[in-house]
Amino acid sequence: MGISSVIQDFLSNGVECSIVENLEAADCRQSETLAFRVSEGNILIVTDKHKSISLCKFIGRFNSSPRMLNRNETKEVTGYQACCLCPFGLKNRLKVYIDVSLKGNEYITVPAGMRNLVVQVKPGDMEKITGGEWVDVCKN
Numbered sequence: 447m448g449i450s451s452v453i454q455d456f457l458s459n460g461v462e463c464s465i466v467e468n469l470e471a472a473d474c475r476q477s478e479t480l481a482f483r484v485s486e487g488n489i490l491i492v493t494d495k496h497k498s499i500s501l502c503k504f505i506g507r508f509n510s511s512p513r514m515l516n517r518n519e520t521k522e523v524t525g526y527q528a529c530c531l532c533p534f535g536l537k538n539r540l541k542v543y544i545d546v547s548l549k550g551n552e553y554i555t556v557p558a559g560m561r562n563l564v565v566q567v568k569p570g571d572m573e574k575i576t577g578g579e580w581v582d583v584c585k586n
Contacts, residue, residue, distance in 0.1 A: 448559045451525070451535025456565075459575045464566045465558050475551040476564075479531040481520045481540075484510040488523050490540050491532050492556065492572070494547040494583045497584040504583050532559040542576040544569070545584045 449465060476495040481488065485508070485514035493499070504512045520528040525537030533556065548554050548569055550557045555564040556572065572578060 448535075449563065452532055452558050452565060453535075455534040455575055459571075461567075461571045461575060465563055466566060467562055467564075475548060475554045477548055477554050477556050479533050479557060481524060481528070481531060482508075483513045483515060483517040483519075484508040488515065488538075488539070489526070489543060490531070490536075490539055491543045491545060491581070491583060492533055492548065492576075492578070493545040493584050497545070497547050498583045499583055503585075507581055507583055527555060527559075528560050530557040530559055530561050530563075532557050532565075533557065533572070533578070538574065542578040543581045543583070544572060544576075544578045546580055546582045547584050548572075 453463050459492050477492050478495045479490050479492050481490055499512055515523060517528045520531060523538055524531060526532055551569060553568060555566055556564045
């Protein structure tokens with residue numbers, strides 16, 4: 447998995463793809479993608495990089511305590527290293543959730559599957575490409 451699978455995911459959904467070095471995307475809201483195991487299986491949650499997961503909200507939404515996948519599990523399930531986990535171009539189909547803390551931004555940056563590279567994407571386009579569902583699981 448890498449940039450080519452990210453680009454293919456965008457193109458197959460008819461969405462323009464803009465991959466830049468992380469430093470060039472300073473004017474966008476930065477996000478991070480986290481991999482968890484819950485009772486329904488493995489999931490990804492895309493959150494604001496500067497917010498943390500609320501234990502109460504997580505349990506309330508998923509009826510399960512948060513258990514993050516370790517580095518090896520993350521690589522095996524997604525095809526990406528944990529440090530540059532991307533919700534696009536995944537090795538296996540996973541349910542993707544997007545925290546509402548990202549919803550009000552014109553653009554957000556998402557790791558592009560390689561260290562120091564990000565994709566700039568509109569929140570609505572992220573929802574479309576990933577089949578993502580909006581959730582409220584971060585601390586305020």
